[in-house]
Amino acid sequence: MDKEIYALLDEKEKLPKELQAKELEFEEKKKSLLAIEETYKDLLKQKKDKELQLGTKEEEIKKLQSQLYSLKTNKEYSTMLQQIESAKADRSALEDKILVILEGVDRAKEEESREKERLAQEEIIFKAEKKKIEDKVKEIEQKIAQLDVQRKVALQGIDAKMLAQYERILKGRQGMALAPVANSSCQGCFMNVTHQVINEIKMYDQVVTCGACQRILYLEDDTE
Ligand SMILES: [Zn+2]
Numbered sequence: 001m002d003k004e005i006y007a008l009l010d011e012k013e014k015l016p017k018e019l020q021a022k023e024l025e026f027e028e029k030k031k032s033l034l035a036i037e038e039t040y041k042d043l044l045k046q047k048k049d050k051e052l053q054l055g056t057k058e059e060e061i062k063k064l065q066s067q068l069y070s071l072k073t074n075k076e077y078s079t080m081l082q083q084i085e086s087a088k089a090d091r092s093a094l095e096d097k098i099l100v101i102l103e104g105v106d107r108a109k110e111e112e113s114r115e116k117e118r119l120a121q122e123e124i125i126f127k128a129e130k131k132k133i134e135d136k137v138k139e140i141e142q143k144i145a146q147l148d149v150q151r152k153v154a155l156q157g158i159d160a161k162m163l164a165q166y167e168r169i170l171k172g173r174q175g176m177a178l179a180p181v182a183n184s185s186c187q188g189c190f191m192n193v194t195h196q197v198i199n200e201i202k203m204y205d206q207v208v209t210c211g212a213c214q215r216i217l218y219l220e221d222d223t224e
Contacts, residue, residue: 001151005144006175012140019133026126033115040108047101054094061087162207169214179215189213 064084071077155163169177179188181201186193191212201208201217208217 001147001154002170002177003175005147005151008140008144008147009175012137012144015133015137015140019130022126022129022133026122029122030119033112033119036108036112036115040105040112043101043104043108047098047105050094050098050101054091054098057087057091057094061091165207166216169209169216173213173215177216179210179213179217180220181217182220186210186213186215186217188215193217 061084064080064087068077068080068084071080166177173188176188179186181187181193181198184193184195184198185191188210189212191210193210197208197211197217198219200206201219209215210217
C-alpha cells in the first residue's frame with residue numbers, strides 16, 4: 001500500500017510541471033500573433049507618414065502651378081515647369097509607396113485573422129489538456145485517500161515500536177521500507193545478504209534489517 005501511495009504522490013507531483021510546460025508552450029504560440037499585430041501597427045504608421053508627405057507634396061505642386069502664370073520670362077517659366085515635373089515625379093513615387101504599404105496592410109490583416117483562428121484552435125486543445133491533467137490530479141487524490149483508509153485498518157494491532165521503525169525507514173527510502181531477499185541479495189539495494197542474516201530472518205524473533213540500506217528484510221518464498 002505504501003509503495004502504491006508513494007508512486008501516486010510521485011506521479012501527482014509531476015503533473016503541475018507538465019501543466020506548466022503546456023502553458024508555456026501555448027504562451028509561446030501567442031507570440032506569433034503579437035509579432036503580426038506589431039507589423040500591422042507599423043505599416044499603418046508608415047501609411048500615415050507617407051500620406052502626410054503626399055499632402056505636403058500636393059500643396060507644393062499647387063503652389064508652384066499658381067505661381068506659373070505670374071512669371072515674367074520664358075527661362076523662369078521653363079525652370080518652374082521643371083520644378084513642377086520633379087514634384088509630380090516625387091508625388092507619383094509616394095503614391096506607389098503607399099500602394100505597396102496598403103498591400104502589406106491587407107496581407108497583415110489576413111495573416112492576423114488566420115493566426116487568431118489558429119490560436120483559438122490551440123486554446124481549445126490546451127484547455128482540454130489542462131482539464132485532463134486536473135482530472136488526473138483529482139483521481140490520484142481519491143486513490144490516495146482510499147489507500148489511507150485501508151492503511152489505517154491494516155495498522156491496527158501492529159506493535160508501536162516496530163511501526164515507528166517502519167515509518168522511519170519508509171520516509172528515508174521513499175515508500176519502500178520492506179525488501180525481500182532473493183539470490184542472497186537485498187532486493188531494495190541489491191547488496192549481498194549473508195547466510196547468517198538469512199538464518200536470523202528465518203528465526204522470526206526480531207526485525208532484521210539490511211546492513212546497507214536499512215530496509216526490513218523478509219523472505220518471499222518462505223512458507224513458514
Ligand atoms: Zn538493502
